[in-house]
Amino acid sequence: MTSVLVTGGAGYIGSQAVLALMDAGFAPVVLDDLSTGLREAVPPGVPLVVGDVADAALVERALRDHRAGAVMHFAASLIVPESVARPLAYWRNNLAGTLGLLEGCVAAGVRRLVFSSTAAVYGIPEVLPVAEDAPCRPINPYGASKLAAERLIGDAAAAHGLSCVALRYFNVAGADPLGRTGRRRPGATHLIAVACDAALGRRDAVTVFGDDYDTPDGTGVRDYVHVADLATAHVAALRHLLDGGGSATLNCGYGRGHSVLSVLRAVEHAAGRPVPHRIAPRRAGDPPAVIAVADRVRALLGWQPAHDSLDRIVGDALAWEGRLAAPAMRALA
Numbered sequence: 001m002t003s004v005l006v007t008g009g010a011g012y013i014g015s016q017a018v019l020a021l022m023d024a025g026f027a028p029v030v031l032d033d034l035s036t037g038l039r040e041a042v043p044p045g046v047p048l049v050v051g052d053v054a055d056a057a058l059v060e061r062a063l064r065d066h067r068a069g070a071v072m073h074f075a076a077s078l079i080v081p082e083s084v085a086r087p088l089a090y091w092r093n094n095l096a097g098t099l100g101l102l103e104g105c106v107a108a109g110v111r112r113l114v115f116s117s118t119a120a121v122y123g124i125p126e127v128l129p130v131a132e133d134a135p136c137r138p139i140n141p142y143g144a145s146k147l148a149a150e151r152l153i154g155d156a157a158a159a160h161g162l163s164c165v166a167l168r169y170f171n172v173a174g175a176d177p178l179g180r181t182g183r184r185r186p187g188a189t190h191l192i193a194v195a196c197d198a199a200l201g202r203r204d205a206v207t208v209f210g211d212d213y214d215t216p217d218g219t220g221v222r223d224y225v226h227v228a229d230l231a232t233a234h235v236a237a238l239r240h241l242l243d244g245g246g247s248a249t250l251n252c253g254y255g256r257g258h259s260v261l262s263v264l265r266a267v268e269h270a271a272g273r274p275v276p277h278r279i280a281p282r283r284a285g286d287p288p289a290v291i292a293v294a295d296r297v298r299a300l301l302g303w304q305p306a307h308d309s310l311d312r313i314v315g316d317a318l319a320w321e322g323r324l325a326a327p328a329m330r331a332l333a
């Protein structure tokens, strides 16, 4: 059974990937500093090494102790406005973190890596849908630091015989369809989580940032991808590398866009009640529309999404959020 080191495995996407690895017969080991992740997101029986991925000696030790054959690297800081306010912290965590990880991998002789990248590397796409070879012009320190990490990995790969699949995620949402994990941090900012909060009465209304974009209904359009499909894309990328496949950079989306208003309608439908919303000015730095050219990931990895539907994404997000809300609501009753 191949052991896989999962950095950031106590976080939202990493914990879903840990489950997907276990479902696929791999043995995950989590390395996480618990800065935004939570210990309870790591399933019982999965080893958890608490520490900083920038610590190359710690990474090397974890890889050797657990005889890891590959790494999935999720650990990062990822809140866009925070990256604007605290660029040095973001560059340190996302670039120095990746550097420490790579040093540890080279020292331990581990040469296969799946890296969490983001559509934020593209900035404001000139052409839609956006393909992997489109120009990368990030518009915030988060996207810039992730792009720099991609390039650092590319240099290390060339010199040290590493192979890496970088997956550029589009808008990740939803929760584990079996209810085992999901977003755990309060204070949601992503649209689907915010809309679920409003549907569950945990906030008054959803603020719609702009209805005057050049899109079909004037609101922002995004390519939402189910977190469980993203996790199986990681497993497919891992298998590709273990089978001797070469490095690749792949968009991870479904290739379809949904507007803010259509997301709100989907949440209303799933919740069976209205989601109040108010129109506000555009949010700074928001592109009008971001949609993936999503063919390459399917062709190269044979990835077959199982939850490619906005209703599924929203339904699973709502079920998870409702479950999280239940104890608090019972306490209030």
Ligand SMILES: NC(=O)c1ccc[n+]([C@@H]2O[C@H](COP(=O)([O-])OP(=O)(O)OC[C@H]3O[C@@H](n4cnc5c(N)ncnc54)[C@H](O)[C@@H]3O)[C@@H](O)[C@H]2O)c1
Pocket (backbone or CB within 6 Å): 007, 008, 009, 010, 011, 012, 013, 014, 031, 032, 033, 034, 035, 036, 037, 038, 051, 052, 053, 054, 073, 074, 075, 076, 077, 078, 093, 097, 116, 117, 118, 119, 169, 170, 171, 172
């Ligand atoms: N959530 C999204 O919409 C989205 C979109 C595109 C890309 N991504 C990428 O996916 C990855 C995971 O994001 P997420 O949404 O699960 O976020 P998250 O905050 O839930 O998970 C990040 C995890 O990494 C850990 N971590 C952070 N810095 C660390 C460090 N220096 N050492 C060890 N552990 C550290 C945190 O404690 C947390 O468990 C990130 O690399 C992010 O850039 C996320």
Ligand SMILES: O=c1ccn([C@@H]2O[C@H](COP(=O)(O)OP(=O)(O)O[C@H]3O[C@H](CO)[C@H](O)[C@H](O)[C@H]3O)[C@@H](O)[C@H]2O)c(=O)[nH]1
Pocket (backbone or CB within 6 Å): 078, 080, 118, 119, 120, 169, 170, 171, 172, 189, 190, 191, 192, 194, 206, 207, 208, 209, 210, 219, 220, 221, 222, 260, 283, 286, 290
């Ligand atoms: O309360 C809200 C929250 C969001 N939106 C709108 O909903 C859309 C999606 O916004 P999110 O905040 O959910 O997500 P972003 O598109 O801003 O960003 C996410 O997707 C990007 C790729 O498209 C990157 O991956 C990035 O890291 C990730 O946070 C945007 O049009 C935004 O203006 C609202 O109207 N109200």
